[in-house]
Amino acid sequence: MMYNGCVPEGHTIHRLARDHARALVGRVVRVASPQGRHSMQAEQLDQHVLECVEAHGKHLFYRWRGAPILHVHLGLFGSFRQSPVPPSPNTQLRLHAAAATFDLIGATTCELIDDERYGRLVGRLGPDLLAETADPEPVWQQLQRRATPIASALVDQRILSGVGNVYRLEALFVCGIHPERPARSLTRAEFDRLWQTLRVMLRQGVEEQRIVTVHPAERTNGAQGEVPLEDAFYVYKQHHCRRCGSAIRAWRLGTRPVYACERCQPPAARPRPTLERRAAAG
C-alpha cells in the first residue's frame, strides 16, 4: 500500500498509526534496518512488544514494552510501504509481525526518544485537527494575534497541527478566504467554518487514504470509481476555477507554492487601520 505514493499531511500519519496499531500492537515485532543507517535503533527495538502507536499532527510515536519510544517524521519524501515487492534498498526500518511487514523509507526523522523529549515534541504542537477533542479556542486566540497571512498560519504546526500545503489551500478556497489575508482579519464565523472544513477534509483523507476535496456534485468526470487526479482539487495545481471559470493564480508564499481563485477568494477589501494610524487620525 502506497498511501497515495505521495507526500504526507496529517491524514496519512493518522491512517498509518491506525493500520500499524491493528497489525502490530500486542505482538512481538521484528525490527531491522536493511539500509543499515538505523541499525542501532533496530537492535534496541527488535523482539519487543509494541504497546501502542500514536499520531500527533504529522508525528508518529511507537511505544514498546521495555524499549524507548520510536519517533518517526516522514517529512516531504518519507513513506511506509506494506510488504513491498521488491523491497527498496533504502529501507531505513522494517517492522514485521505475523503477516504484516512495513518498510520505512525516506523519513527525515527516525529516532529513539525518552518520555521527556516526547513531552517536549508534543508540547510544542498546536491542537491536532484529527484529535477527537481538538479545541479550537487556543487556535482562534493565536490567529487573532497574528498579522501573518492566514495560509502561513495554517501550516504553522505550533498553532495547529496536521495541515499541509494542499489542505490549507483547498480549505481556504472552500471558505472563500484569500491566502494572504492577515490571520487576524478573519471573523469568528470565517474561522469556525475553516476549522470545520479542515476537520472534515482531514477525516475524509484518513478514510480514503488520499486527498480529494472536490464535492462529488462538482466533479466533471462523474462520481463513480476512483476519482481521477484532475477531479481531486479545487485550486491546488489547477489552472481554471471549477466554479467561476477564472484563472487560478499561482505564486509563492515563503518557500511554498500557493494557488487561489481571486474571484472566489477576494483579497481583503481594505486593511483595518492600525492603532497608530487611528491615533494619528484622531
Added chain:
DNA sequence: GCCGGATGGTAAG
C-alpha cells in the same frame, strides 16, 4: 544519465 520538483521541517545566518 542528469535535473528539478514534490502534500515537510529544522537550524544556521
Added chain:
DNA sequence: TTACCCTCCGGCG
C-alpha cells in the same frame, strides 16, 4: 531568508 536532509519519478538530452 537560505541551506540542508530524506526518495522517487518524469522530462529532457
